[in-house]
Amino acid sequence: MRLHLVLRDPSAGRDWLASGIAVVVSLALTAVLIMLADANPVTGFVVMFKAAFVGKIAITETLARATPILLTGLAAIVALRVRFWNIGAEGQLLVGAMAAAFAGTITQLPVPLLIPAMILAAMLAGSLAAAFPAVLKNRFRVNEVVSTLMLNFIIINMITALLSGPWRDPVSGWPDSPDILAGAEWPTFWRGTRLHLGVVLAAIAAGTVAVLLRRTTFGLSMDIVGDNPVAASHARIDVRRTVLISALLSGALAGLAGAGEVGGIQYQAMISISSGYGYAGLIVAMLARLSPLAAVPAALFLAALITGSDEMSRQLGVPSFLADAVQGITLLAVLIASQFARYRVVVHRGSRRSAR
Numbered sequence: 104m105r106l107h108l109v110l111r112d113p114s115a116g117r118d119w120l121a122s123g124i125a126v127v128v129s130l131a132l133t134a135v136l137i138m139l140a141d142a143n144p145v146t147g148f149v150v151m152f153k154a155a156f157v158g159k160i161a162i163t164e165t166l167a168r169a170t171p172i173l174l175t176g177l178a179a180i181v182a183l184r185v186r187f188w189n190i191g192a193e194g195q196l197l198v199g200a201m202a203a204a205f206a207g208t209i210t211q212l213p214v215p216l217l218i219p220a221m222i223l224a225a226m227l228a229g230s231l232a233a234a235f236p237a238v239l240k241n242r243f244r245v246n247e248v249v250s251t252l253m254l255n256f257i258i259i260n261m262i263t264a265l266l267s268g269p270w271r272d273p274v275s276g277w278p279d280s281p282d283i284l285a286g287a288e289w290p291t292f293w294r295g296t297r298l299h300l301g302v303v304l305a306a307i308a309a310g311t312v313a314v315l316l317r318r319t320t321f322g323l324s325m326d327i328v329g330d331n332p333v334a335a336s337h338a339r340i341d342v343r344r345t346v347l348i349s350a351l352l353s354g355a356l357a358g359l360a361g362a363g364e365v366g367g368i369q370y371q372a373m374i375s376i377s378s379g380y381g382y383a384g385l386i387v388a389m390l391a392r393l394s395p396l397a398a399v400p401a402a403l404f405l406a407a408l409i410t411g412s413d414e415m416s417r418q419l420g421v422p423s424f425l426a427d428a429v430q431g432i433t434l435l436a437v438l439i440a441s442q443f444a445r446y447r448v449v450v451h452r453g454s455r456r457s458a459r
Contacts, residue, residue, distance in 0.1 A: 151411025193381025229358020
């Protein structure tokens with residue numbers, strides 16, 4: 104008996120069904136993990152839901168946590184559209200945070216220009232961090248999975264050295280950057296919450312990326328390059344240029360996520376400013392089937408898991424790293440479900456000789 108994978112005809116409905124099944128499977132496995140922690144899964148899910156969606160603080164906290172996840176998800180979507188596997192959104196977010204923190208401390212700038220300067224500096228820094236692996240891929244065919252992933256660790260160590268030395272906060276003495284100026288703090292839309300300007304910017308970014316991909320010739324070029332780079336070259340599309348621009352845009356979105364964490368949440372840069380948001384963006388991109396608008400509910404789903412897991416840990420004693428485990432399970436479930444959506448398994452019975 105032999106198993107073969109046969110390519111199915113494309114079906115958008117089957118693809119979305121695969122994402123839905125992946126979510127259900129991940130939640131079912133989450134229930135198993137809760138049981139292994141000697142807690143009641145039903146009680147655990149109730150606690151998670153209330154912590155994420157019941158009450159002003161819960162809703163706004165979920166939205167605040169969904170903001171960087173959505174932006175890194177959009178960063179992954181833009182890159183994956185051209186088959187550029189950008190695993191470096193975590194590092195690009197960190198350099199964006201550092202650039203935003205620096206711009207937010209420039210006393211020579213007029214107050215109205217502080218927030219725009221933070222945004223531009225963060226997006227530029229993220230773009231530069233993504234440009235290096237893109238150039239390596241275009242010029243020397245260096246695998247971007249390796250280069251972007253390794254660049255994360257380089258950036259983390261460089262930032263750690265900077266915050267532990269020349270840019271250590273002189274007031275607290277902790278390995279954090281100095282606080283940004285009061286005029287650089289991003290406005291909040293609900294007093295007593297962390298619902299800041301970045302939430303609006305992330306929503307605008309999702310709409311902008313959706314228009315770029317669906318309504319522009321460059322978006323069409325991205326799809327052609329992603330589907331078949333050889334055919335794109337024959338169609339006189341500059342494949343290297345398209346990949347580079349997509350990488351720059353991807354890095355800019357990840358850098359913007361870092362700016363939001365500095366301007367709206369922490370008000371300074373720190374090495375722990377990201378709770379794995381860059382890697383969570385990949386899960387968002389897979390769940391959303393590379394759709395910018397579908398990335399919004401996918402980001403909310405992951406943010407609810409993180410927020411709810413923290414509260415469940417406090418109330419039920421479940422390990423706090425449950426959210427990380429669930430994210431990994433979700434990614435694996437999405438990948439496996441996607442393969443079954445694209446291929447069907449055919450069983451051939453009999454010996455190899457008879458098959459011949």
